[in-house]
Each structure stands twice: as structure tokens, then as C-alpha cells.
Amino acid sequence: MKQTGWILLIVLFGVGISSGQPKLSLNKPVVDLGTIYSGMKKQGKIVLRNIGTDTLRIYSVQPSCGCTTVKQPKSFLLPSESDVVELEFNSTGYHGTVEKHVNIVTNDPLAQNVTVTLSAVVKEDxxxxxxxxxxxxxxxxxxxxxxxxxxxxxxxxxxxxxxxxxxxxxxxxxxxxxxxxxxxxxxxxxxxxxxxxxxxxxxxxxxxxxxxxxxxxxxxxxxxxxxxx
The missing domain is CATH 2.60.40.10 (Immunoglobulins)
Structure with missing residues (x-):
């Protein structure tokens, strides 16, 4: 009976350890930059939050092309911690409806690769x-x-x-x-x-x-x- 109790305690302890995991939350999946004129630069931001129970590691935040630059966030977020990814889109050479993407790679087992879309309408004189x-x-x-x-x-x-x-x-x-x-x-x-x-x-x-x-x-x-x- 005593041995069974120890086994149960070990199992429960193991479950407690394995249940802790990071979880990425984004404030929005699409960053709408609105209407801008060709040649202008427009800024936006993404808020990353760890709503899990273990450390969220952010391996990379990469834009899809050279027209978009990003200010890298912290490399890790503790539970309940958040950080901001600042974005800048250079509209030179673009016209009409434009969509670009930013790929975020983390250790969240359910969101290892997340894509955020940047959208803008580029006008010209x-x-x-x-x-x-x-x-x-x-x-x-x-x-x-x-x-x-x-x-x-x-x-x-x-x-x-x-x-x-x-x-x-x-x-x-x-x-x-x-x-x-x-x-x-x-x-x-x-x-x-x-x-x-x-x-x-x-x-x-x-x-x-x-x-x-x-x-x-x-x-x-x-x-x-x-x-x-």
C-alpha cells in the first residue's frame, strides 16, 4: 500500500511538471497600416504575450521581404510577460493593395510558426x-x-x-x-x-x-x- 502511494505521488509530480508549457498570444493576427502614399514609411506593432505556465522562447521574428523591417523582441518571455515587436513598411515601388508577412518562431508546441499579416493600400499622385x-x-x-x-x-x-x-x-x-x-x-x-x-x-x-x-x-x-x- 505504501509502495502504491509512492508511485501515485511520482505520477502526480510528473504530470505537474509536464503540464507546464509556454503559450504565445498575439494582440492581432493582421496589422492594418491603412492608406499611405508610395514612398512613405508606415509603422505598426505586434504585442507578444506569454499566457502559458513556462518560459516562452522567441527564436526569430523575420519579415517576408526587405521592404519591411522589425525591431526584435526579447528572446524569452516569462509567464504573463509581454513585449512589443515594432514594424516599419517602406512603400516605395508599391501601389494598390499590398500584403506582407512576418513569421514568428517560438517554442510554443501549438504555435511553433506563426504568421502575422501586414496590409496597406498604397496610393500615388x-x-x-x-x-x-x-x-x-x-x-x-x-x-x-x-x-x-x-x-x-x-x-x-x-x-x-x-x-x-x-x-x-x-x-x-x-x-x-x-x-x-x-x-x-x-x-x-x-x-x-x-x-x-x-x-x-x-x-x-x-x-x-x-x-x-x-x-x-x-x-x-x-x-x-x-x-x-
Whole structure:
């Protein structure tokens, strides 16, 4: 009888130990960043809480792409403890409804991999006529210059002035056909890129406007520099 009591005590003690486990709780599965203009950065946050009875270990918090940055939380949370993951989404190059994701890996046996969705509606005053912020130039022979056209349409309903433009280096130059765009006007841009080094290359130019919604617009020109045969 005494032996049976000891066995029962050991079993109960083992159950008590095994019943303690971490449990991740999120304040929301979707972070709605609302409506923003292309080129703006918008911040959001996720609150992580350990509602379990053992230490919650946070192994990683990773965004799905480089447009989103995260401030890493504490590496572990004690029971009832919480921490905040700060997020920042860079809307440059995006338009329309955008969804990005942040993956959270923990030791919660029921939520080892959890995905949080970031959503935003990205608007534009000046819309790329190619609907892209990337200008693909293809192959350029080393030492040669390739010229290609790009453009933006004023869809704001207001007059917009291009104050100035800047380029990433002396290897790229741009020429604008106008500096003032009335509603529905299209700005034509001649882009010239000289390929210097073999391999993949990328240059960019930035327009600075008097639009409060979209004061800076960046377009990237990418290419592959090849040696002349």
C-alpha cells in the first residue's frame, strides 16, 4: 500500500511538471497600416504575450521581404510577460493593395510558426506608366550606354511641379520633357545608363516634387553588363 502511494505521488509530480508549457498570444493576427502614399514609411506593432505556465522562447521574428523591417523582441518571455515587436513598411515601388508577412518562431508546441499579416493600400499622385518602379534594361556591353524611356502620369487631380531630380551615380543620367504636370499630364523621362563593370548592375534616379503626398519618387534601372565579344 505504501509502495502504491509512492508511485501515485511520482505520477502526480510528473504530470505537474509536464503540464507546464509556454503559450504565445498575439494582440492581432493582421496589422492594418491603412492608406499611405508610395514612398512613405508606415509603422505598426505586434504585442507578444506569454499566457502559458513556462518560459516562452522567441527564436526569430523575420519579415517576408526587405521592404519591411522589425525591431526584435526579447528572446524569452516569462509567464504573463509581454513585449512589443515594432514594424516599419517602406512603400516605395508599391501601389494598390499590398500584403506582407512576418513569421514568428517560438517554442510554443501549438504555435511553433506563426504568421502575422501586414496590409496597406498604397496610393500615388504620380503613377508610373509601366506600373513599376523598376526599369529593366537587359544586357549592356561594357563601356557602352543604353537609352530607354520611362514616364509618370499625374493622377492626383492637381498640378504637380518637379522641383529637381538626383541620380545614384555619374553612370546614369535623365532628361525630363517637362517640369510642371497638370492633371492627367504624362511626364516623359529619357534614361541613359553606362555599364562600367561586368555582372549585374543597378542605378537609380529620384524625382523631388511639390506634392505633399508624394514628395520623392524613386525609380531603379537594372541591367547586366557583358563584355564585348
Amino acid at each position: 504620380l503613377e508610373s506608366i509601366s506600373h513599376s518602379s523598376l526599369l529593366w534594361l537587359g544586357n549592356i556591353v561594357q563601356g557602352k550606354t543604353l537609352v530607354q524611356n520611362a514616364g509618370y502620369k499625374n493622377i492626383s487631380g492637381r498640378r504637380i511641379k518637379i522641383n529637381k531630380f538626383t541620380t545614384s551615380s555619374s553612370s546614369i543620367s535623365v532628361r525630363l520633357d517637362k517640369k510642371v504636370l497638370n492633371p492627367n499630364d504624362t511626364l516623359q523621362i529619357q534614361v541613359s545608363v553606362k555599364a562600367e563593370k561586368p555582372g549585374y548592375g543597378s542605378e537609380s534616379f529620384t524625382l523631388e516634387t511639390d506634392s505633399k503626398n508624394q514628395p520623392r519618387i524613386e525609380m531603379r534601372a537594372s541591367f547586366v553588363c557583358i563584355k564585348e565579344k
